[in-house]
Amino acid sequence: MSVIKVAILGFGTVGEGVYRTIQSHADELTAVLGKKVEVAAVLIKNKHKEREIREGVLVTNNFAEILELPQLDIVVEAIVDKEPTFTFLKKAIERGCHIITANKEMFAHHGKELLNLAEENHVTLGFEATVAGGIPVIQTLRQLLKINRVQQIQGILNGTSNFILTEMRVKKQSFAESLLSAQVNGYAEADPTNDVEGYDAFYKTMILSRIAFGEEPNWQDVEREGITSITSELIETAEKLGLRFKHIASLTRAGGSIKASVKPVLVGNEHPFYHVEGVENAVNVFSDIVGRITLQGPGAGMYPTASAVIEDLVYVCQSKPVKSSATPTSTSISESENPQGKETWLVYGLAKKQLSTSILWIEQVSDGTYIIQATKKDVAQLASQYNALGYYPILGEYKVEMKDEVLTAL
Ligand SMILES: NC(=O)c1ccc[n+]([C@@H]2O[C@H](COP(=O)([O-])OP(=O)(O)OC[C@H]3O[C@@H](n4cnc5c(N)ncnc54)[C@H](OP(=O)(O)O)[C@@H]3O)[C@@H](O)[C@H]2O)c1
CATH class of the missing domain: 3.30.360.10 (Dihydrodipicolinate Reductase; domain 2)
Known part of the structure; x- marks a missing residue:
């Protein structure tokens, strides 16, 4: 049976979770992909740390050694910071590897460039783990x-x-x-x-x-x-x-x-x-x-994040590279949801006389604290006039359901 060779960059919470999951779910991976998935190399920073990694896996702090492996199909990246990660991933794509990353900071800054490079090199890039951990x-x-x-x-x-x-x-x-x-x-x-x-x-x-x-x-x-x-x-x-x-x-x-x-x-x-x-x-x-x-x-967490990476592993192996430039079709949200652009806000540090006519006062919660309806511009203007004023939007419909303690405080 042919083998899919993987390198894991980083062996912290995420990297170790991915390594362990590849071992614990080897049968499921083989059944889905028709090939055995094997970790060929792990990149770390500190060579002296004790790690539970099988013999035969290359453990190195030199990324060039990983790139020189005779077979390398997928590079999973679970390091921190934008660099040297971005440089490592560019080199891996140029070598023809599919890429999976968990590094949101790096991907937010360089995702577009990496996706374009992946497209040019006919490989796929997975980034499920960059957003909301285990949630697909x-x-x-x-x-x-x-x-x-x-x-x-x-x-x-x-x-x-x-x-x-x-x-x-x-x-x-x-x-x-x-x-x-x-x-x-x-x-x-x-x-x-x-x-x-x-x-x-x-x-x-x-x-x-x-x-x-x-x-x-x-x-x-x-x-x-x-x-x-x-x-x-x-x-x-x-x-x-x-x-x-x-x-x-x-x-x-x-x-x-x-x-x-x-x-x-x-x-x-x-x-x-x-x-x-x-x-x-x-x-x-x-x-x-x-x-x-x-x-x-x-x-977040070791296994939820590993789950996202492993799902990406299946995704990159099964997908045909798609054009990163393809723009999803989208429509604007209906403006009728909020016709006057007014939102509901909890404001504090405000005197009643400071409320202007364009602001609808809904509730006085306590001295200086109100629930109001106003445009964002009006609230921001109030805040620029009165330094002590703070405000937070209330999402969705606000129903006036004040508890007894609040009512007695009025
Ligand atoms: N933790 C989570 O739940 C979670 C969830 C989603 C996404 N993420 C993202 O996943 C990435 C990894 O997170 P983590 O929590 O696993 O981090 P971590 O526990 O701090 O592990 C980082 C790993 O990267 C290695 N490393 C750091 N810099 C390196 C370099 N320049 N060269 C080679 N190896 C290097 C470290 O090596 P040593 O072991 O030798 O120090 C360590 O093994 C981050 O980008 C994070 O934002 C994390």
């Missing part, structure tokens, strides 16, 4: 896009932020305490900036935009805000109103352009993301035939 969102979009026209995608794409927001609410902890708990549990890195400031979710959003709409919005035009401004007091106020803070990435095709944002928003009980808790991720896709569908599951 890229394959679902690929399948949907054959006929459906995708109009909007929303997602909880960063498990660390979702974990922190859940801990703050459930355990009534501060942001700092919840971040520490995420670090102790291995959900956040020593430097959590990428996660808590929204960069990680931003990169994933740009990858989703490319696959769903064939292009990305201008990166500078994307509103990116992390969760560091959310206090336990705000979480408590929201909870009393039946709302929860979620860090949500949003992509909408509207009026010929793509609107994108990555920021904290409030959702009510009826929203599919309300019950997405802890490190879970979720993606909601709205397309013209099927309507709204929601996928939910583990957004």
Whole structure:
């Protein structure tokens, strides 16, 4: 029986998970592909670390040795940072290998170039693991896009932020305490900036935009805000109103352009993301035939991410390279969903007299905290006038269902 030879770049959480899954699911892989899948080489940085890797597998910190292997069919990349990864992958594509990557930062920056290079070299590039870990969102979009026209995608794409927001609410902890708990549990890195400031979710959003709409919005035009401004007091106020803070990435095709944002928003009980808790991720896709569908599951971790990589392994082996320039058909979301462009907001640090006539006041939650309906422009203008003012959008229909404690606070 012929063999598919794989090199794994990186042997950390993801790389080791992929290595183990190739051994544990060898029979399934052989049955699907009609060939045995064999790990031929592993690239690491530190040669002195103890690792459980079978004899006969080349373990090296020199990528050139991997490229020189007599047979090499697939390169799985699970390293960190943009470089030297991008350079390694270009060389692997030029050598004629299919590529699978889990590295969202690198792929958000260089995905287009790699996809073009893969097309020129008649190989396929898999990147399922770059977005939402084990949730098969890229394959679902690929399948949907054959006929459906995708109009909007929303997602909880960063498990660390979702974990922190859940801990703050459930355990009534501060942001700092919840971040520490995420670090102790291995959900956040020593430097959590990428996660808590929204960069990680931003990169994933740009990858989703490319696959769903064939292009990305201008990166500078994307509103990116992390969760560091959310206090336990705000979480408590929201909870009393039946709302929860979620860090949500949003992509909408509207009026010929793509609107994108990555920021904290409030959702009510009826929203599919309300019950997405802890490190879970979720993606909601709205397309013209099927309507709204929601996928939910583990957004990171050794085996969920390995699952995404292994599914890609089957995908790259079975697919015929497609033109990366093929743009999915898409239509704009109906503007009638929100005729005046008004959204519902929770605002705080505001005096009633500061509300202008163009703003519809729905509820006074407590002194200085209101639920209002206004255009984004009006709210931003208010915030520029009053430094103490903070505001968060409420997604979906907001129903006035105030609990007793809030009513007595009025
Ligand atoms: N962890 C997750 O749940 C998850 C989920 C989805 C996507 N990802 C993405 O997957 C990638 C890997 O994540 P991870 O969590 O597995 O990272 P990790 O545990 O830190 O492992 C990184 C691995 O890469 C190796 N490495 C780093 N720089 C290298 C270099 N210049 N040359 C050769 N090897 C190098 C390290 O070698 P040593 O072992 O010698 O130090 C280590 O084995 C990242 O891009 C991440 O964003 C991770």
